Amino acid sequence: MFESSVYKNRRSALLAGMAESGARGLAIFLGNTEAPMNYRGNDYKFRQDSSFIYFWGIDCPGFAAILDLESGCECIYADDVDIDDIVWMGPQPSVASRSALAGVEKSKPFAAFAEDVKAAMAKGRAIHHLPTSRYYNNMTVAALTGASYEACTRPSSMTDGGRHASLELVREVVKLRLIKEQCEIEELDKAGEIGYLMHTAARRNCRLGVVEQEIVGAMEGVTLAHGWGVSFTTILSQHGETLHNHHHDGTVTDGRLLLVDAGAESNTHYASDYTRTYPTGGRFTPKQREIYDIVYAGNELAAGLAAPGMTYRDVHLAVARVMLEGLREAGLVRGNIDDMIAEGTLGMFMPHGLGHNMGLDVHDMEDYGEIHVGYDDDQVRSPQLGLGNLRMARRLRPGHVVTDEPGIYFIPALIRDWKTAGKSLEFINYDRLEKEYSDFGGIRIEDDLLITENGCRRLGFRRLPASAAEVEEAMAKDREE
């Protein structure tokens, strides 16, 4: 938890922003409850709601808070523990003392939360809430406001009466959370260091004959030893062409590419997110190396271009251009680059965007609507595969944190699908793809960038080996140890 002034300043800024937007009424914040795994009481590891952490700092289940947008009054709602709780959970600080650490003077029992919200509604006051991520919170909000499930999760403007998530609140929260403060940057660097350690454990455990799951265990153990856990379910596979592959039953065999996309969440809940792709035997084949170098060039270019004033959409497109040039040199596409960009040809090789915002969530605030988080008001989302999947397109500003994760994949089903549909027929060398690349897999290289005053820097204290030469050198060294 940061100093109480951090949370007080954030709430003051939110109040000011909401006043400016003309919003009135209450802003309500629901912390998370425990999430049952296989039965109620056997819960997943508790994860607090990210905006609750951001504004109220309290990292325990069963809390809620209200910020009165007119009077500025704030109150935290939760129940103090009794002797049974102490036997099971140990002595706990009081709700009042936890609230004080967040700079909040007033606290009430949890039951008063519903009473206070209902009393305000009875007076016709607007209730602004963020889109609910958890089903339990959804049920709670729906019961309070009478809204439907859908309405609780999709923000729209409260000017129409408001039994739904509040677009005004989303806009102001996004505005604040997108620009990272110094204390947050320090935590993001720490999460980056844990990411470094976990990926290093993965690389060292990438040996022929090992089952993928054993590598996952080794790397996630490192994460749990130093942080809260993984910031998302680890992707580790010799089938890197499957973008989110969570099966880990393969045995590491020679001549393959092992794609590892994984990140850590610090104990303060800030994320890191890195991807590296390793030649299973320690050295890339010339064919692998050719594609790897294209992806690496894209990754480097993005880090060179990302700077205040540039949009991340333009960085994506510049990377797309360089990667298409590489693919053309490799003989996998042919023709004019501008034409390919216009037609979205790269989408078949890279069906995702260059990156996304990152912070307390690995895809920061994704539940608030990607269009509200990742796009400026004057930007329209493309319908193309690839560019259209870009989660972050905004004009960059100092304090933005984005991932830089170009990739090239050879997805047999997608190649078949595009060829059958006659897509980019004049550009893509389908024959060669089908004959020579159907068992290639996929390559992705990902770092996390902090936008600075003049450009950007990679988060974390040290960079994981990234170029083909660095990767091979590191793997050779691992084998000596």
Next chain:
Amino acid sequence: MFESSVYKNRRSALLAGMAESGARGLAIFLGNTEAPMNYRGNDYKFRQDSSFIYFWGIDCPGFAAILDLESGCECIYADDVDIDDIVWMGPQPSVASRSALAGVEKSKPFAAFAEDVKAAMAKGRAIHHLPTSRYYNNMTVAALTGASYEACTRPSSMTDGGRHASLELVREVVKLRLIKEQCEIEELDKAGEIGYLMHTAARRNCRLGVVEQEIVGAMEGVTLAHGWGVSFTTILSQHGETLHNHHHDGTVTDGRLLLVDAGAESNTHYASDYTRTYPTGGRFTPKQREIYDIVYAGNELAAGLAAPGMTYRDVHLAVARVMLEGLREAGLVRGNIDDMIAEGTLGMFMPHGLGHNMGLDVHDMEDYGEIHVGYDDDQVRSPQLGLGNLRMARRLRPGHVVTDEPGIYFIPALIRDWKTAGKSLEFINYDRLEKEYSDFGGIRIEDDLLITENGCRRLGFRRLPASAAEVEEAMAKDREE
């Protein structure tokens, strides 16, 4: 996944049991969906509903099934993937082929599930469902049947019309799942072996100066490398007197007791659950050893007594008796053992029961109501702290799996509470407890027992060091390495 005949036999047995109980209508089964961690799409590691695994075997999100209790017809409901899914998740087996592996011939798209349930309800047929564990499933069932949240989670007899969880279905499912089949016992042994490996990693990492979280990371990494993950959130603390202590920020210091209660879930989702308590410096002090030996005697006694025909309630009471004798010898209680048993005096030292059922859930089927799972029809639950917390009291039968986990804790708040309330004043030496044991902590020793034809055996392939001498010897060996 087991052979399809395993699932077919279980469903046949369920059909027969339900018929015998006079139940008619449909039994419906909801598999789990993904559980959002911090936003929808960033989910916790998927965990299928245990009864869905048990009867239908399919370990993927988005499945449901119906068993017609009258015609015996069965059908699985889920959606096949499209090209977008393949890009992100890779090629997937069809719903029909997954169903075939479970021995089910008929499958339909997921939307047909609600249609089929509603059509049956329109005909006045009863809808038997298990208590819902997950909030999303709760919302789904509530939307289908019009039942309240509470009604979906608390089983009662369907004879009254039935807009709630079905007691008849609970009873028949419990009957089946409580008695483990040979194929399940093999998986429980495997989960036991992973538990052995994880606890061994914990013990080896228990060194002075290490932060508890580092030990947790090391042990959970082992679990993830060999199994699905932890069967419950790891308890690892030098404050073992807090029964479910999930804080791991302490630094291991000399002279303390480190209590480690943790278990693994195999890739097939069977649980293990072990507790060991280590002297942080490698050797117990005489005072620690005295209490440790009492707990160890209790653990050993339970394993000696547990056998078909005996109730686990009686095993609990026999263990309570031996532990009270030990505490009397140690000068912490005085007086007649029978009187102390009658008054529940041990509850202050051991405010939990001797053990619980275990299987696909670490507390097997706890959501179905402990009274339905852990108690025979003629047994009444005690109101006493300790005995009343006993989750498993039933008459033992071959195939039952129970934990054997006596403990002694010195909980300052509970000691104060009992003393103030004047509880067991004539038996408990409060003076000595307050003066000498307020910073002692707690000790628990836990193994998992399979009830056999003649007695019981410990699950797993080898036993973790358990006696004080074994623990000290193992720790001395760890330090040599």
